[in-house]
Amino acid sequence: MSSFIRIPRIPAAAVAAALIVACGCAKEPAAGDNGAAPAAATAAPETAAAPVAATNGQDAGAPSAAPQAPEPVLADSEIPEIVARVEGEEITRADLLARAGEARGALAQRGVPPPPSTRTFYRKVLDDLIGNALVFRQQKAAGKEAPAADVAAQMAALRSQFESDADFDKALAERGFDRPRLEREIAESLTVQKWVAESILPTLQVTEAEAREFYTANQERMVNPERVRARHILLTVDPEGTAEQKQAARTKLEELRAKLAGGADFATVARESSQDPGSAPRGGELGWIVRGQTVPAFEAAAFAAEVGKLSEVVETRFGFHLLEVQEKVAQSTVPFEQARPRIEELLKQRKMEQVVGEKLNELGSKAKVEILL
Secondary structure (H helix, E strand, O other), rough: OOOOOOOOOHHHHHHHHHHHHHOOOOOOOHHHHHHHOOOOHHHHHOOOOOOOOOOOOOOOOOOOOOOOOOOOOOHHHHOEEEEEOOOEEEEEHHHHHHHHHHHHHHHHHHHOOOOOHHHHHHHHHHHHHHHHHHHHHHHHOOOOOHHHHHHHHHHHHHOOOOOOOOHHHHHHHHHHOOOHHHHHHHHHHHHHHHHHHHHHHHHHHOOOHHHHHHHOHHHOOOEEEEEEEEEEEEEEEOOOOOOOHHHHHHHHHHHHHHHOOOOHHHHHHHHHHOOOOOHHOOOOOOEEEEEOOOOOHHHHHHHOOOOOEEOOOOOEEEEEEEEEEEEEOOOEEOHHHHHHHHHHHHHHHHHHHHHHHHHHHHHHHOOOEOOOO
């Protein structure tokens, strides 16, 4: 039974991009982020015990700048009950907070940490809500609303997530909604999506010259990184455990290594003995690993190991590992034709954000908009 109802809004990508810039939380995309890397370069699946390292994203060689006082976080209670009016129609605090959650989700999909809940953040979210309201009013006046059948179908789909009408209504109330208001929200959302699909997307074209220019200007990102495909057996040890406990785990893993060296099947031994709940059912398979994805000791062992050979026992903060590299691929440049489809997708996204912004500014200049935040 769901307890949260998400109503998608468009342009979610546009507001996410605006938030990235406004909040100073931009992440420089790797080749996979800009669409240049093929599927084989994607990260290995993360598991509860996978040796993934935490990084702070700072450049150790960058000069330090004078620290600036961060913008204060805005508490929910500091947000007025009514944050804006568009031609007299109110946008409420509940609307704003719900949309902020959706914006954070859009940022997370881009690999960007959620920005702090500052006034700047909420103003960008509010701009998105106002934009949706402006487009909806224009499309409604032109008789281009989303079909009522589509609205009813989405209402039914949301209702189906709950065991009873009472549960559904309770979830709505917790978000400050009732059914008529939810229906209006869905109608607005679908209408704006229809507007983007019919009026914006068909106008967006990316030429080969534009794609090649991007490809040439971003050569350092047009790479398939060096990567290895590996499997492992993990015996976990409490980081605060005694030396005797650690030695016992190491000794047991050495015994498993000897068993494997004698011809035992790695996948079978991993399923029976590994304490990594994510990879053990798959016979220890971790998939493809790139540098920087795992903790240093594990990475060093994985990239130093010979294909098909067992590593020595490796100790990390997760415990003791025995790994086997099944395949290695050296770093290579992604050919233009391979990178082109996803470069075009990225450039179309950028153009969409620009065009949508221009259209919303045009609509806003003709409407009465009161901003109260």
